[in-house]
Amino acid sequence: MKTLHCLIAGLRSAFPNVVKRIAIHSVVVAAALALVQPCAGFEYKFRETDSTAVVHGAPATLLASGQVLIAGGGGNDPIADAELYTPSSGTWSATDSLPAARTAHSATLLPNGQVLVAGGVGSDFGRFKTTQLYDPTTGTWSATGNLAKGRTSHTATLLNDGGVLVAGGLGDAIVNIRSAELYDPVTGSWTTTGDLKGARSLHSATLLSDGRVLVAGGITGSSNSIASVEIYDPASGTWSTTTPLPEGRYLHSATLLQNGMVLVAGGTGDSGDLDSADLYDPASGTWSPTGAPPVQVYAHAATLLPNGAVLVTGGTVSPAAFSTHAEIYDPRNGTWTATGSLNVGRRGHTSILMRKGRVLIVDGSTFPESESVRTELGVRRR
Numbered sequence: 562m563k564t565l566h567c568l569i570a571g572l573r574s575a576f577p578n579v580v581k582r583i584a585i586h587s588v589v590v591a592a593a594l595a596l597v598q599p600c601a602g603f604e605y606k607f608r609e610t611d612s613t614a615v616v617h618g619a620p621a622t623l624l625a626s627g628q629v630l631i632a633g634g635g636g637n638d639p640i641a642d643a644e645l646y647t648p649s650s651g652t653w654s655a656t657d658s659l660p661a662a663r664t665a666h667s668a669t670l671l672p673n674g675q676v677l678v679a680g681g682v683g684s685d686f687g688r689f690k691t692t693q694l695y696d697p698t699t700g701t702w703s704a705t706g707n708l709a710k711g712r713t714s715h716t717a718t719l720l721n722d723g724g725v726l727v728a729g730g731l732g733d734a735i736v737n738i739r740s741a742e743l744y745d746p747v748t749g750s751w752t753t754t755g756d757l758k759g760a761r762s763l764h765s766a767t768l769l770s771d772g773r774v775l776v777a778g779g780i781t782g783s784s785n786s787i788a789s790v791e792i793y794d795p796a797s798g799t800w801s802t803t804t805p806l807p808e809g810r811y812l813h814s815a816t817l818l819q820n821g822m823v824l825v826a827g828g829t830g831d832s833g834d835l836d837s838a839d840l841y842d843p844a845s846g847t848w849s850p851t852g853a854p855p856v857q858v859y860a861h862a863a864t865l866l867p868n869g870a871v872l873v874t875g876g877t878v879s880p881a882a883f884s885t886h887a888e889i890y891d892p893r894n895g896t897w898t899a900t901g902s903l904n905v906g907r908r909g910h911t912s913i914l915m916r917k918g919r920v921l922i923v924d925g926s927t928f929p930e931s932e933s934v935r936t937e938l939g940v941r942r943r
Contacts, residue, residue, distance in 0.1 A: 605872065605887060605920065605939040606901040611652040612934040613924065615642050620668045621911040621923040622676050624697050629913060630676055631923060632659055632668065632695065636930075639664040639684050643695070643702075646923070646936065648915055653936070657701045663689055667717035669725050671746050674698075677705070679727055679744070680712045688712055688733055692744070692751075706750040710740050716766035718774050720795055723747075726754070726774055728793070729761045737762050737781055741793070741800075755799040758791055765815035767823050769843050775803075775823055777841070780811045786830040787811075790841075803846045810835055814863035816871050818892050824851070824871055826890070829859040834879050838890070851895040856886055862912035864920055872900070872920060872939070877908045883928055884908070887939075905935050 619634025632643035639662035644653045659678070666681025666689065676695040682688055688711030693702045708727070715730025725744040732738040737760035742751045757776065764779030774793040781787050786809035791800045806825065813828025813835070826838040834857035839848045854873065861876025861884070871890040878884045883906030888897045903922060910925025910933075920939035927933040 603941050604900040606942050607903050607937045607939045609904055610936050610938045612936060613644050613653050616930055616933050617924045622668045622670050623913050625674045633663045635664050660702055665713035669717045669719055672723045677725055679717055680715055682713050708742055708751055709753055714762040718766045718768055721772040728766060728776060729757055729764060731762045758800055758802055759789055763811040767815045767817050770821040777815055777825060778806055778810045778813060804848055807839055807848055812859040814861060816863045816865055819869045826854055827858045827861055834859055852897055854897050855888055858884055860908035862910055864912040864914050867918050874912050875903055875907045875910055904937055905932050
């Protein structure tokens with residue numbers, strides 16, 4: 562850009578009109594270049610906002626209105642409480658409770674604006690087959706179709722046709738299962754689809770740009786991590802294997818990047834906590850290493866930012882400490898940069914991209930446990 566300015570200076574006296582056009586063009590080019598820089602010159606600073614009324618330990622969901630819903634949870638003592646976060650006031654308020662207390666469930670925003678809660682475990686430690694719908698317009702819950710198999714620690718993925726794919730998880734007797742089911746929001750019913758090639762839980766599921774679903778890693782037993790990777794094709798309702806991860810892992814993050822590749826980062830495996838990251842290319846069906854995160858971390862949260870970068874927050878770092886770390890991954894050069902730390906070390910939390918590029922950090926596990934009610938808002942700063 563400096564060379565262009567020198568050229569403008571040299572032509573200024575001879576061709577004033579041309580110079581004016583070049584100068585305007587240079588401003589436009591500079592502005593465009595600034596817009597495409599994924600994370601250069603930016604950092605996030607986290608500040609506390611209102612706290613939830615109770616400790617949830619449950620997934621939080623961004624609603625179409627911009628509010629955030631969190632329902633159920635409670636860890637070993639499941640609860641039914643539900644709350645709404647309103648960004649304009651920065652406060653939480655109570656909403657209709659779940660019909661029954663449950664934890665370790667999934668929560669998926671449907672195209673019609675409702676939230677589907679599926680699976681989970683109740684006070685009797687039984688796996689829920691029942692599923693519920695939250696209607697933000699009325700602030701109430703209603704029953705919908707039942708799963709064929711109750712499960713926890715599964716994944717729930719919104720498909721391009723508006724349906725929801727639930728895959729794997731822990732079934733009755735705390736056994737990993739292979740089954741997968743599809744929810745149809747039009748009929749409110751579940752149907753079984755092709756089984757996974759292998760049973761797993763604590764895995765990741767990522768909707769690819771072409772509408773298929775990539776399931777990676779997970780755990781098969783009490784501590785046996787797996788490297789196998791499968792792809793679900795909604796058109797055929799079947800699973801196929803693809804290149805396995807370089808190393809088995811679970812409690813990792815998997816983020817679809819703007820270029821269509823999937824970033825898998827962190828996690829833990831049979832060899833211990835991992836500080837590696839890999840990229841999956843759907844076109845070639847292969848993995849390639851990318852820059853390693855600064856710390857070994859698992860049970861963290863990863864959020865794709867509007868500029869194409871990925872923000873990773875919290876998690877567990879050795880030896881079993883709750884992390885306040887926050888890093889930004891730059892997909893241009895595969896590097897990580899530290900950014901502002903969380904105020905509370907936490908793991909298993911939800912990180913939600915809000916308007917204006919802000920990131921809401923909700924719930925999770927903390928020490929002491931009472932600290933997890935503290936919600937944080939990350940604001941991007943130059």
